[in-house]
Amino acid sequence: MSNLEVAVLGAGIVGLNTVLQIQEHFANAKITLIDDKFNNETLSYGPAGIFRPGTQFGGLPVDFVKQLVEYSYYYYKNLIPLSNSGISQISGYLFSNTAESIVKNRFLENLLPVYRHANTEELHLFNNSWKFGSYFETLLTQCSLFLPWALNRFEEYGGIKKKQRINNFRDLEGKFDVVFNCTGIGSKDLCNDRHVIPIRGQLLKVYAPWIKKFYYNDLDTFVIPLREGLVGLGTCKQYESYNMKIDKHDTASIFERCVDLVPSIANSKIISEWVGLRPYRHIFRLEMENIAKIKIIHNYGHGGYGITTAPGTAHHAVKLFRKYHLNNSKL
Numbered sequence: 001m002s003n004l005e006v007a008v009l010g011a012g013i014v015g016l017n018t019v020l021q022i023q024e025h026f027a028n029a030k031i032t033l034i035d036d037k038f039n040n041e042t043l044s045y046g047p048a049g050i051f052r053p054g055t056q057f058g059g060l061p062v063d064f065v066k067q068l069v070e071y072s073y074y075y076y077k078n079l080i081p082l083s084n085s086g087i088s089q090i091s092g093y094l095f096s097n098t099a100e101s102i103v104k105n106r107f108l109e110n111l112l113p114v115y116r117h118a119n120t121e122e123l124h125l126f127n128n129s130w131k132f133g134s135y136f137e138t139l140l141t142q143c144s145l146f147l148p149w150a151l152n153r154f155e156e157y158g159g160i161k162k163k164q165r166i167n168n169f170r171d172l173e174g175k176f177d178v179v180f181n182c183t184g185i186g187s188k189d190l191c192n193d194r195h196v197i198p199i200r201g202q203l204l205k206v207y208a209p210w211i212k213k214f215y216y217n218d219l220d221t222f223v224i225p226l227r228e229g230l231v232g233l234g235t236c237k238q239y240e241s242y243n244m245k246i247d248k249h250d251t252a253s254i255f256e257r258c259v260d261l262v263p264s265i266a267n268s269k270i271i272s273e274w275v276g277l278r279p280y281r282h283i284f285r286l287e288m289e290n291i292a293k294i295k296i297i298h299n300y301g302h303g304g305y306g307i308t309t310a311p312g313t314a315h316h317a318v319k320l321f322r323k324y325h326l327n328n329s330k331l
């Protein structure tokens with residue numbers, strides 16, 4: 001085990017959770033994290049990171065996804081006391097005028113300390129008149145803190161960071177015993193995987209220190225308090241759009257929808273804007289594959305829920321490798 005050479009491709013939230021899991025389970029492994037982008041250059045750095053998986057997340061059996069979600073929740077929760085990990089508790093509302101099923105979440109209802117129906121007064125919050133609503137206490141992972149924290153921790157424990165783009169897995173042949181592929185949207189080309197598609201999203205940050213709770217509705221609209229008085233406003237979901245430019249029409253639509261949801265936002269100033277492409281795959285890929293003589297463990301395609309589910313999927317990916325490792329004396 002002491003000579004185990006491991007590569008992890010991708011330094012987003014999935015890759016960073018993966019390197020930390022490997023360090024925990026293979027203390028003597030030599031781990032190289034390979035990416036040509038780190039921290040604020042990655043997609044994962046931008047979003048607000050509310051812990052809330054979509055109820056259809058992953059397209060995999062519900063019990064399996066439940067395990068991944070539960071693992072992630074407790075993993076993040078344990079990091080709250082660590083300074084600069086970027087994890088905190090947050091509470092707020094999800095509203096809908098469409099269907100009650102939208103405000104329910106089978107992964108969260110029995111997991112979170114509080115997940116309840118919104119009462120009549122809450123359904124009329126800010127002079128709105130919602131038909132359905134839920135109130136819950138969950139976690140917020142601010143990746144602008146979590147990613148640097150995780151990267152520092154990885155390096156402190158002997159991990160190696162390498163700035164490189166990998167265009168073919170075969171370039172890694174003979175160099176590593178196993179390669180974890182956490183390249184998100186990059187897997188479209190790297191694995192020639194036509195099932196990976198971008199879902200474009202745009203976010204605004206405003207200064208609104210009076211907002212203390214999150215507010216979501218079913219029109220892809222949310223208002224999420226971050227740190228230092230900043231509040232994240234979102235979003236849009238545009239399938240197969242690769243447009244990385246800020247779109248002024250999206251900006252106007254997001255701001256208007258957020259003001260409808262929480263009218264006091266109208267008095268806030270836009271501080272910054274951001275665009276990201278969610279790495280969507282109808283079934284996210286979490287499996288082992290042999291390419292030539294290389295053992296690859298794929299972990300990509302988390303769509304709009306990668307921050308929420310990364311610890312759980314990373315844990316499962318490492319479990320796959322541990323199982324293989326136990327059955328192979330060489331490693």
Ligand SMILES: Cc1cc2nc3c(=O)[nH]c(=O)nc-3n(C[C@H](O)[C@H](O)[C@H](O)COP(=O)(O)OP(=O)(O)OC[C@H]3O[C@@H](n4cnc5c(N)ncnc54)[C@H](O)[C@@H]3O)c2cc1C
Binds near residue numbers: 035182275279305
């Ligand atoms: C507007 C918006 C809001 C969101 N809100 C939330 C939320 O509230 N909660 C939530 O859970 N999720 C949310 N998400 C989704 C979340 O951001 C993603 O699911 C997550 O960041 C994906 O992480 P990743 O590590 O797979 O991808 P990435 O962060 O993109 O990391 C992949 C890395 O792989 C590298 N790479 C790619 N190809 C190669 C290659 N060939 N060689 C080397 N390196 C390579 C890339 O440079 C990149 O750094 C949101 C997304 C958006 C756009």
